Amino acid sequence: MIIYPAIDLKDGACVRLLRGEMSQATVFNTDPGEQARLFQSQGFEWLHLVDLNGAFEGKPVNGAAVESILKSVTIPVQLGGGIRDLTTIGMWLEKGISRVILGTVALRDPDLVKAACREFPGRIAVGIDAREGYVAVAGWAETSDIKALDLALKFEDCGVAAIIYTDINRDGAMGGVNVESTSDLAFHLTTPVIASGGVSSIDDLKALKLEEDTGIEGVICGRALYDGRIDPKEALALLSATAVEDAD
Template identity: 85%
Template sequence: MILYPAIDLKDGACVRLVRGEMSHATVFNTDPGEQAARFQGQGFQWLHLVDLNGAFAGRPVNAEAVDRILASVTIPVQLGGGIRDLKTIGMWIEKGVRRVILGTIALRDPELVKQACKAFPGRVAVGIDAREGYVAVAGWAETSNIKALDLALKFEDSGVAAIIYTDINRDGAMGGVNVEATADLAFHLTTPVIASGGVSSMDDLVALKKEEDSGIEGVICGRALYDGRIEPAEALALLGAPAPGEVG
């Protein structure tokens, strides 16, 4: 199981929000490139980036910060936030982003996601952010009447690399990951699922690891890594990730 450290970008800095509220942002590092390099040095095999301003604006906003991150690491990066057309997808992939994450547009224009999967095989993931089981979009500012599973099922056999499932009520709140909902979603899909939102301790990682066979292939962790609740080497060893210097 892959552990993805999260770098959420707001106004060029690495922050963490509580339940997606932009007004409740804690700045953890003002140098995104340095933070990315630190995560790589700790042995992580991937990075998860979110352009928070972009998610609200509907277009890339923190491009300069993303560029600095891409220049600072050699490990693959996945990026979401404000990516809503094929041109933007192509731009990020050309810049070196390994995988783009489509969220709002996945709800509003599922056909575009399918087109993107054909144009960029293996490079497109879908981010499904749920509040009480229903999909939220536009930086979580709007909640739809579509259930997370119903949206995910639209992309079965479309070539989506992964579904990134976030429980908004858990995100940044350190209340524990919603293992049951994540495992239930993964069980009903053939597309791999990456868990996100609420990971606060090693116990959460243990619980997710137990559900790996349901189709959970990764987990995103933010605040717990920044504040030291989860120690990178211990977490990577638990999830079976290779140590620094090993081939994964």
């Protein structure tokens, strides 16, 4: 199972939000490139980036910060936030992003996601952010009447690399990951699922690891890495083990 350190970008800085509220942002580093280098030096093999301003505005905003990260690391990077058309997808892939995450547009224009998968095979992920089980979009400012599983099922046969599933009510709240809903979603899909939202301790990672066979391929971790609640070395050892018991 892969652990993805999260770098959420707001106004050029690395922040963490509380339950998706832009007014509840904690700044952890004003140098995104430096933060990315730190994560790479700790042994992480992927980075997860979100352009928070872009998610609200519907277009890339923190481009300079993203590019500074790409210049700072050699590990692959996935990016979401404000990516709503094929031109923007192609632009980011050309700049060095390994995988683009489509969220709002996945709900509003599923055909665009399918077209992107055809044009950029293996490099498109779908971000499904849910509030009480229903998909939220536009930087989580709007909640739809579509259930997370129903949306995920639309992309089962089009080549999506992964579904990134976030429980908004858990995100940044340090209350624990929603293992049950994540594993239930993964169980009903053939597309790999990456868990996100609420990871606060090594025990959360152990709980997800135990459900790996449902189809949970990875986990995104943010605040708990920044504030030291999760030790990178311990987390990487746990998730790379063949079973949780091997890492104890």
